[in-house]
Amino acid sequence: MTAKVQLISPVDGRVYAEREVADAAQVEQALTAAANAQASWQRCSLSERAAYCNAAVDAMLSMQADIVPELAWQMGRPVRYGAGELRGFAERARHMIAIAPQALAAVEPVPVAGFRRYIKREPLGTVLVVAPWNYPYLTAVNTIIPALMAGNSVILKHASQTLLVGERFAEAMRRAKLPEGLFQNLLLNHVSTGTIIADGRVQQVNFTGSVEAGKVMESAASGQFLGMGLELGGKDPAYVRADANLEQAVENLVDGSFFNSGQSCCAVERLYVDQKIFPEFVERFAELTRQYVLGNPLDEATTLGPLVTPGAAFFVRGQIAEALAQGATALIDAKTFPADVPGSAYLAPQVLVDVNHQMSVMRDESFGPVVGIMPVTSDEEAIALMNDSEFGLSASIWTQDLAAAERLGNEIATGTVFMNRCDYLDPALAWTGVKNSGRGVTLSPLGYEHLTRAKSFHLRHEV
The missing domain is CATH 3.40.605.10 (Aldehyde Dehydrogenase; Chain A, domain 1)
Structure with a gap:
């Protein structure tokens, strides 16, 4: 048969x-x-x-x-x-x-x-x-x-x-x-x-x-x-330097993290932000994230649809729960997204702080609407953390210093380096990856x- x-x-x-x-x-x-x-x-x-x-x-x-x-x-x-x-x-x-x-x-x-x-x-x-x-x-x-x-x-x-x-x-x-x-x-x-x-x-x-x-x-x-x-696939990082255009960085990185419910190989899954702007960046990032509308994708008002299967959502829920148990702090209250029902494919976006690289959510591909944000004290620390991954598909640097972006880009193990944008494939450029x-x-x-x-x-x- x-x-x-x-x-x-x-x-x-x-x-x-x-x-x-x-x-x-x-x-x-x-x-x-x-x-x-x-x-x-x-x-x-x-x-x-x-x-x-x-x-x-x-x-x-x-x-x-x-x-x-x-x-x-x-x-x-x-x-x-x-x-x-x-x-x-x-x-x-x-x-x-x-x-x-x-x-x-x-x-x-x-x-x-x-x-x-x-x-x-x-x-x-x-x-x-x-x-x-x-x-x-x-x-x-x-x-x-x-x-x-x-x-x-x-x-x-x-x-x-x-x-x-x-x-x-x-x-x-x-x-x-x-x-x-x-x-x-x-x-x-x-x-x-x-x-x-x-x-x-x-x-x-x-x-x-x-x-x-x-x-x-x-x-x-x-x-x-x-x-x-x-x-x-990837676990793509972004680094926001102190001289970044904060409004532009927040708007684009929220979209880069949660578009398609985070189900993109080149979605932004981990963020490193200069400690000087970290509090304001996190506040703005979380506030914009709260504006998503989770619901039926056939509704024109919906901006965040379900994950592809309940199993995919179950995995991401598990990553979030594990991170919280290890000391992470969740900035989004899932209860404000009524469509987020445990056991379903519908999952609210989540922003985590107080995270580290011992947590799965910062190391393993999530492929869902969750992102962890860490403060950094220098370019060197940011690059070390960005490279601390088995993946290397794309990475983004948010700065107004072109020379710095090129210099730092040379140090990142990745297939594509972005400056002040993310999650986009330019067909004139090679789409490739390194490591896994x-x-x-x-x-x-x-x-x-x-x-x-x-x-x-x-x-x-x-x-």
């Missing part, structure tokens, strides 16, 4: 969608079709590929009215913010399409008389994209559009929590009239995903998810000599390096 997946909505705990998992025959058919389609696709010009990809972006945007409430039902994103994900989706896709001619151009060394020499960038073949639920369009598009532009075929395995997103991608590609088999969306379980990775007909896997799941991906790929791009935040690069011209292979031409034409 064919296995089925039920999508349980965090809004009300009911089954929102149910689909059958792809069986072995469908997986085999997909791998064969992907290889066949890619062989022809790589011979298309970049302008032809761009026309298809731009049409797919247009098609996706045309579905916005349906996509926004779907997001709320699937993973709890308030409808007032749903369109923002599609704007980011389009921004990243359009940028990667636009830079493809330059990024994929041949590399030509200094000319040598009598020879034609260059390095061509060729597609890898078939790329498997394993996408997460928290930013289901943004994370997937980071690879899908560049992979197609580079001449590859793509198989998408989306998270079961956002399985309708995979179907939206497939529909957008269908409306754009992509060649049959070039892009395929498969609903897979862990076993069939591992089978595809170990099959030998996939040349690159790009995965976004947990560290433990990333290890499973690497194990499945063992011995296959394929590329592996891993974005595995992952390996590989998406976006920017460097993103194309991981979706192509080098082929050298050394041609002697004077003999």
Whole structure:
């Protein structure tokens, strides 16, 4: 009997969608079709590929009215913010399409008389994209559009929590009239995903998810000599210096901590504030946090939706309780958020002070609406604490001193350094991480390096 997946909505705990998992025959058919389609696709010009990809972006945007409430039902994103994900989706896709001619151009060394020499960038073949639920369009598009532009075929395995997103991608590609088999969306379980990775007909896997799941991906790929791009989360820090614009820092860091209920790999999860401004910063931060409206994400007034599952909320509640037992102080009274019901996916935002690095809430990824704030006495102390983590995805410095931000940024073990902003992916810059935040690069011209292979031409034409 064919296995089925039920999508349980965090809004009300009911089954929102149910689909059958792809069986072995469908997986085999997909791998064969992907290889066949890619062989022809790589011979298309970049302008032809761009026309298809731009049409797919247009098609996706045309579905916005349906996509926004779907997001709320699937993973709890308030409808007032749903369109923002599609704007980011389009921004990243359009940028990667636009830079493809330059990024994929041949590399030509200094000319040598009598020879034609260059390095061509060729597609890898078939790329498997394993996408997460928290930013289901943004994370997937980071690879899908560049992979197609580079001449590859793509198989998408989306998270079961956002399985309708995979179907939206497939529909957008269908409306754009992509060649049959070039892009395929498969609903897979862990076993069939591992089978595809170990099959030998996939040349690159790009995965976004947990560290433990990333290890499973690497194990499945063992011995296959394929590329592996891993974005595995973070515990992203922010440092607010004494010269920071306090109002701007508070406003942006509250948003960076609690947008999407804190369910972002690059959400701000720990704050270090110069002791000179610490009391005022904390007071302002807590006051702004209290203004969130926790509730049904389908309500336009809601600014904080539920976490993706009651289990996710249970984990964060546990981190908060443990920190309080170890001496932390909570600045937000959860009782002022009536929707916060123990055992549910609805969780009030929380701001903790009197925290330290022996507490899980300051060391382990929370992926929820909680942030700890510590005072620091110097740049050196702040940097030491920021680097005291197994993760290194992004970090932000809040100051009016550009030179100081660059100097301190060089000392932080992280993939991206922000100054006076946070929780944003600029598609012109490389998105990457260090330590347990992952390996590989998406976006920017460097993103194309991981979706192509080098082929050298050394041609002697004077003999």
